Amino acid sequence: ETGVTQSPTHLIKTRGQQVTLRCSSQSGHNTVSWYQQALGQGPQFIFQYYREEENGRGNFPPRFSGLQFPNYSSELNVNALELDDSALYLCASSSPSGNYEQYFGPGTRLTVT
């Protein structure tokens, strides 16, 4: 069984640029959630995708957007990057039939300069 994978591992961008992060969900999981983890803090929920539609959103501005594809993989897009967007971005997949356990990928470390 393949776990959750994310790419790239690390990324450096300049303020004002746009970035796309990618996630492949665990086999059999059709729900993907994205979280932002700033240094020294717990993960903060950005949004969730289920069956290619946004299924819940946290307190993040519209410049954070996402997509889910028919194979359940997902993208997180961030426009007009700000310095405070520097963080570890975590993707988690889950199955609605389970006990809502979310299984996390290794994350993408984004640095905005």
Added chain:
Amino acid sequence: GEDVEQSLFLSVREGDSSVINCTYTDSSSTYLYWYKQEPGAGLQLLTYIFSNMDMKQDQRLTVLLNKKDKHLSLRIADTQTGDSAIYFCAERAGSARQLTFGSGTQLTVLP
């Protein structure tokens, strides 16, 4: 609103038991989780408990839930140096889609 709190640091001697505590505010929490994060890595799900339970044991891990006080704890028996990591408590409230995490407890295991 939802809020999950944890103490920031815990140090124990190798072979001792570790107890990591967590409090939450949302009385509609349905599931509560413990995750482990090692340096530079993602989060590893350790265990979870449903809100109608008060205890769950899984090998060296014991989870205790006091729903009245909204207090959750994770006990690690016979703590090893490989257990050194940050431990996060998280809750899923009601029908919410997301997990709400605490700030994490840095566990240091001393030889």
